[in-house]
Amino acid sequence: MKDSETVSPRKGTVVDSIVQNLADDIVSGQLAPGTKLDAQTMAERFGVSRTPIRETFGHLAAMGLVTHRPNRGVVVATLSPEALSDLYEAMAELEASLARLAALRMNSHQRETLERLHNESIHLVRDGTSDEYDQFNRTFHALIFEAARSPQLQQLAETTRTRLAPFRRAQFRLNNRLSKSWEEHDAIVRAILTGDAEGVARLMRAHVQTVSAMSAEFIAEHQPRPVAASSPDLAYQGADG
Amino acid sequence: MKDSETVSPRKGTVVDSIVQNLADDIVSGQLAPGTKLDAQTMAERFGVSRTPIRETFGHLAAMGLVTHRPNRGVVVATLSPEALSDLYEAMAELEASLARLAALRMNSHQRETLERLHNESIHLVRDGTSDEYDQFNRTFHALIFEAARSPQLQQLAETTRTRLAPFRRAQFRLNNRLSKSWEEHDAIVRAILTGDAEGVARLMRAHVQTVSAMSAEFIAEHQPRPVAASSPDLAYQGADG
DNA sequence: AACGAAAAAAGTGCATGCACAATTGTGGTT
DNA sequence: AACCACAATTGTGCATGCACTTTTTTCGTT
Structure with missing residues (x-):
């Protein structure tokens, strides 16, 4: 684990590049639907404080890539x-x-x-x-x-x-x-x-x-369990392997 | 001017209700396109700190109701x-x-x-x-x-x-x-x-x-100046009066 | 008086701290 | 042993402070 993956020191705000980063991870499947994202951890990962991370989460939520539950953090969006x-x-x-x-x-x-x-x-x-x-x-x-x-x-x-x-x-x-x-x-x-x-x-x-x-x-x-009772939402079903 | 318009003490986050408030103001024309919104003022108006206001601005920007210029604040969206x-x-x-x-x-x-x-x-x-x-x-x-x-x-x-x-x-x-x-x-x-x-x-x-x-x-x-040179963007042209 | 440079003021972006909500873990009761 | 209450822990939501950028004001020069 590399510490603080130096969020490219380009122009613009720090937030935008982190948004890009996380959006890519979600779109590419590196972060599977249902995965919980906590601010603390992300802050350490990108070497910034929790404030810009929270803002990042807001952007991702607006794109529909994550779901925000008040007082309960954000998870990568899951779809029924x-x-x-x-x-x-x-x-x-x-x-x-x-x-x-x-x-x-x-x-x-x-x-x-x-x-x-x-x-x-x-x-x-x-x-x-x-x-x-x-x-x-x-x-x-x-x-x-x-x-x-x-x-x-x-x-x-x-x-x-x-x-x-x-x-x-x-x-x-x-x-x-x-x-x-x-x-x-x-x-x-x-x-x-x-x-x-x-x-x-x-x-x-x-x-x-x-x-x-x-x-x-x-x-x-490719469902693990063909017709089970309780899995209304789709998490990532693993494909590229 | 009432100070701190008690952002309804309902459930959910404070941010959501402020978003509603400002979105209404923009949609209804109370806040005309081109108007600059500064965090400080809004913080006082809603009786909260600047942090949730910043988050609010993020939401409004995601909806396309305001435009965010890095280091230069947000303005109510203007359309060419x-x-x-x-x-x-x-x-x-x-x-x-x-x-x-x-x-x-x-x-x-x-x-x-x-x-x-x-x-x-x-x-x-x-x-x-x-x-x-x-x-x-x-x-x-x-x-x-x-x-x-x-x-x-x-x-x-x-x-x-x-x-x-x-x-x-x-x-x-x-x-x-x-x-x-x-x-x-x-x-x-x-x-x-x-x-x-x-x-x-x-x-x-x-x-x-x-x-x-x-x-x-x-x-x-209803343009003030019928065919002027330099007004590519539309601010609010006053109608309801 | 007009212009431009430098200083002051204002405002944004991020870090940090604290209060409160949610979650987890523990121990007591049935 | 299963269940529930309560405490400890984790983590979110917001307030505040500081550094840096942008904007405005001031003041000296032409």
């Missing part, structure tokens, strides 16, 4: 199956809206880039790893977000995506999910290129909802 | 015309999504309530005040939010609505905007009752965007 599918629904709607706007506003250069990158991604389906495809997948969606030119919607979508991240691990590990995903992307790209705004919204909504179903299925299959 | 129309666009998309889901999921009791309240609201168009119609308008949209059964999307829509509130004042003061609004509502209600999900999404999007245009127009017309 209902809450998870609700979040996915929101994600699907947001991405559908962004895709629709992208179809209407994308310029020719952006269209070319999207088409080219998508076509290249076919290699990843056969030869790439899940992680590589996952990375391309993020790029694919980011291109569409960008093209929609709707910063506020984009922001909401990205926040929602971040909240889902701890529960999306290894989404592409399921049987031939990669090729299914590619085909869905393909339909989306074609709809964008032909300017079919309503169509692309429908396709994107379905695409995200498929991912949602996969996530739920994956988690269900 | 572009940012304002961007926010309205997001609002339009969110409400369109919610309306679409509502059309698919509304039960018969909810349909009856919506239709009844909408029909009754015709009186307000002729006999009511702007404020009364504004209040009904909120109810109308809330009914649809509720019926969509999509808590996360609903939350995003409500947060966005709150952020827009300081800039929406007196939106119904413009010529016959009331009857126009009622007609738009009418089309929306009919689409919901016939289960035309895609149609209601389109109508709702247009409805919110009309409000957006009205807002922009109203602000433009």
Whole structure:
């Protein structure tokens, strides 16, 4: 254990960099849902006092990454199956809206880039790893977000995506999910290129909802106890191993 | 000026009630966009120390109601015309999504309530005040939010609505905007009752965007200096008086 | 009188201390 | 041995103090 991981002496406030740090830990799964975070410990870990840590917790709570219980500290956010599918629904709607706007506003250069990158991604389906495809997948969606030119919607979508991240691990590990995903992307790209705004919204909504179903299925299959009585909330179900 | 406005001694943390207080002041326009909020003063006003005030500021910043400049305090959020129309666009998309889901999921009791309240609201168009119609308008949209059964999307829509509130004042003061609004509502209600999900999404999007245009127009017309060089951001333009 | 530099004032950001709430541990009672 | 009350411990929530940054005021120079 290194003492006090020197919270980069850059500009801005100390708080922001600690927020980044902890958010990454949560999103990446290093801090599993349900983990209790206590101010004292974090203060020592980052070599600051408890005051900025408390502020950090506030930021994380605002992002929905942790839950704050008055007088009882904060824990990494846990989601009930209902809450998870609700979040996915929101994600699907947001991405559908962004895709629709992208179809209407994308310029020719952006269209070319999207088409080219998508076509290249076919290699990843056969030869790439899940992680590589996952990375391309993020790029694919980011291109569409960008093209929609709707910063506020984009922001909401990205926040929602971040909240889902701890529960999306290894989404592409399921049987031939990669090729299914590619085909869905393909339909989306074609709809964008032909300017079919309503169509692309429908396709994107379905695409995200498929991912949602996969996530739920994956988690269900990897439950320690298949159908137990008392585990309403999802803690991290271990995937990347 | 009463000293220390006894921040209701209820349960929960002190911070939450102060957040409510200040959020209300901002949303209602008591604290105009651009107003600087300093911790010291607020601490005295609410009879607490600066620490919980700082936390309060964090919450308000997370909601987008204030802007935080490191080492330079917080000010009530100000929006450039572009940012304002961007926010309205997001609002339009969110409400369109919610309306679409509502059309698919509304039960018969909810349909009856919506239709009844909408029909009754015709009186307000002729006999009511702007404020009364504004209040009904909120109810109308809330009914649809509720019926969509999509808590996360609903939350995003409500947060966005709150952020827009300081800039929406007196939106119904413009010529016959009331009857126009009622007609738009009418089309929306009919689409919901016939289960035309895609149609209601389109109508709702247009409805919110009309409000957006009205807002922009109203602000433009009430600008102190019609076309000046240097006022990129909108402070509160005084309406309710 | 206008301008600029330096000093003073004001205000933020973080550390630390204390009071109180929640949790855990212990011992007594049935 | 199981259960409950009470004490000890842990940890949160807020107050206060100090250092440093930003802003304002003052004062000397042109």
